[in-house]
Amino acid sequence: MHTLEQLRSGALAGTRRLDLACGLTELPGEIFDLADTLEVLNLTGNRLRDLPHQLSQLHKLQVFFASDNDFEVLPEVLGDCPSLQVVGFKANRIAHVPPAALPPALRWLILTDNALSDLPTELGQRPALQKLMLAGNQLTQLPDSLQAAQKLELLRLSANRLTEVPAWLTELPRLSWLALAGNDMGWVCPAGSDLPSIAWPDLTHGPLLGEGASGHIYQVLATDWPHALALKLFKGAVTSDGLPEDELAGCLAAGQHPALTTPVARLTDHPTQAQGLLMPLIPAAHVNLAGPPSLQSCTRDVYPPGFKLSAALALGIARDVADALAHLHQRGVMHGDLYAHNILIDPVHGQARLGDFGAATRLPMEQPELRQSLLALEVRAMGCLLEELGAHSNQASDWDALVRACLSNTPSHRPAMTEIARALRLFCV
Known part of the structure; x- marks a missing residue:
């Protein structure tokens, strides 16, 4: 300053x-x-x-x-x-x-x-x-x-x-x-999963792990819980993506998947009535796949200079993310922020986890055509990610046809996320 x-x-x-x-x-x-x-x-x-x-x-x-x-x-x-x-x-x-x-x-x-x-x-x-x-x-x-x-x-x-x-x-x-969350569209949306609750007084607070647009994330220990957790404590104000309560609803509707960072419990009894979710603590070896867009790149993530992935790791990340998105889409949830900077990877073992549901939208269950047309937009985001993974590995030529299909300028011509996940499982390194 x-x-x-x-x-x-x-x-x-x-x-x-x-x-x-x-x-x-x-x-x-x-x-x-x-x-x-x-x-x-x-x-x-x-x-x-x-x-x-x-x-x-x-x-x-x-x-x-x-x-x-x-x-x-x-x-x-x-x-x-x-x-x-x-x-x-x-x-x-x-x-x-x-x-x-x-x-x-x-x-x-x-x-x-x-x-x-x-x-x-x-x-x-x-x-x-x-x-x-x-x-x-x-x-x-x-x-x-x-x-x-x-x-x-x-x-x-x-x-x-x-x-x-x-x-x-x-x-x-x-x-x-x-x-699109937080608008009165009159949609019948997927309900959230029931989660156990953990009271604020039952938490032992550890260090601040990070801060996003919608809240702070702390490491905590909970009474009667076998291992450390991550607590996301919402700030309570509108963010660039929307409202905290809509993020919470999107998280709950997402359900559990090994490649998603979704909650395992709700927070209750906070002294200022702040809302919070408790999530598994991601092992320290995980790192963000990329940084967020810059003023120059505008809509595309920024990777470190010289960043390279092995073909096996690039394919593993793509498979994990596609599986996670297919799970979300089948549950009527559009992530809304499918970016490499919202993906944590284990650079040794290759596991990827998609997080940050701040822009998630629960889609109408009673309007299948509208739901499908909205999800086709997110398929293009998947195409962008595949393009980036290919550019930073030697995988690009192998899935070039899949990338082109995802990036089609006619949204209705793009494959469904379940098809993308199936196609990626067939690739050999």
Whole structure:
């Protein structure tokens, strides 16, 4: 994080990224001295309500974040920034998006946790749009113009007021990661499994293991439980994927599978009534298969430089994940976030486990055609994963035809996940 003193003294001259969180109510004029180099401007956590017209002087600006501020309208000056591709205004009070506020090169728009009831038609006229994050608003419908967003790959619509899925949505050729939970669709959804409960006072708390968008994960010991567990304690607020209660419902509907990280017990009697789930503790040897997408990659995970897998390990990961997804799909659950960064692998023994149900959607049991068309979107995400596994091993040529089928631009032509799992079991290393 930078300081105003650094900015005003000229110490940041030539910088490509500026991060300022210091109670700003207006932009310091010295920011415009960086016009010839500044590419990323992060003003999250201030008290801004508007932006000056001079913002367009930042002609190299590609990324602008202003989450946790006081905006009620998305500023129109954003649309005047010629190079701007990523716009993030999470957790403001935005109720209106003027068409002029949408930059012509827009790739990634984050308006999570605001007060939007509608969106402008012009949103569908941004041909580069790949990622659209709208969870936690008051949307009752989407503009039909979005059917022209042929590059849209990730869409977060959880915790809104949608009553139906637009017919064109499941025909988008590249849509792969979709979250719909927390809308009043009137669906009859799969029920969750019954789980035992463990009371908060019966836990002995160990170290913090990690933190995600929806909660913290701790190592714990439970009275009368034979081994250590992982406790996911939900934060209780809307996340980029949706609401904690929808994640919990998705976890419970998922049931048990050896390649899924799903709960074994519920938490009760927390002193602040926080919700929590207890899960098996993953052995320390497991590592994340990849890192999450970057600002540059937008929708694709990032692997370490020179990362390589043996053909046997790549195939083992693919088989485990396909089996886990086939299990979910048969239970009427769309994972919604099938990414390598949500897969833990044992690099020695080859076991893979899929976790993070924050974007999971329980699908309608009484509408088989709609359920099938939504699950076909996730098949494309599986195709992306197979493509990545192939690129980092010498497995690519062996399953090239399967990858092409999964990535078909016509969703109805893609194989079902059970077919993918069956095909992968037939491959030889």
